[in-house]
Amino acid sequence: MESLQVIQDLAPLKHLLGFVIFSICPACCNGFLGACDTSDWFCTGNPELGTSASSCLGTDAPRPTAESQAVFQQFAVSMCIRTGFDIARVVDLLSKPQIDVCGGVPFRRCEHPPNSGAFGICMNNRLQVLTCVVNDDYVRLRQVEIERKLGPACDAVKEAWLGCSS
Known part of the structure; x- marks a missing residue:
């Protein structure tokens, strides 16, 4: 605009x-x-x-x-x-390294760029391919979903870092 x-x-x-x-x-x-x-x-x-x-x-x-x-x-x-x-x-929403680090696993903890200490969450941001999104707000959003039992059921192994338990 x-x-x-x-x-x-x-x-x-x-x-x-x-x-x-x-x-x-x-x-x-x-x-x-x-x-x-x-x-x-x-x-x-x-x-x-x-x-x-x-x-x-x-x-x-x-x-x-x-x-x-x-x-x-x-x-x-x-x-x-x-x-x-x-x-x-830098707008780099769909870089290959951001996609590859997720390995197709939603809500996995990811680091991007590699070895940077910048951690995020693997998710489909705005209906795009599963990618590593380094944004604390999205991590907190998933934590709230887990706490309130909203959204997709959490995986106790893959989402333990978010507070998911069996």
Whole structure:
């Protein structure tokens, strides 16, 4: 959404059920949806992702109508959602070493890069191939699933490191 500098008037949308702006979007930084802050990490661009830094809108640029502002306020929690991928210095979701270390075993403890001391969990991230994801939030998510007996049944051998027992 790098080219989304402004958002069209939302007044005609009378029965809007949801509104989401996910990831890097200039409208979140350039003053259209709030104060212009191009120093925020979310607005500085990411060459690895091909996004450029945001700049503030000019004084003659369109501004949201009162109706649009009401919609933005209503859906504020789902607007300008920041993700870890937005600040990633290297996006390498499907590297062969990340896949191979899992050996096809879901929820296995994995280390990537090898011998780095960075441990993660083997999982299907966003419906992709089983890969080593080094993210403590995903490890904790699986631990909570095990504690609450949610999701796939745990394997007491392969998931002992996550707190699974027989």
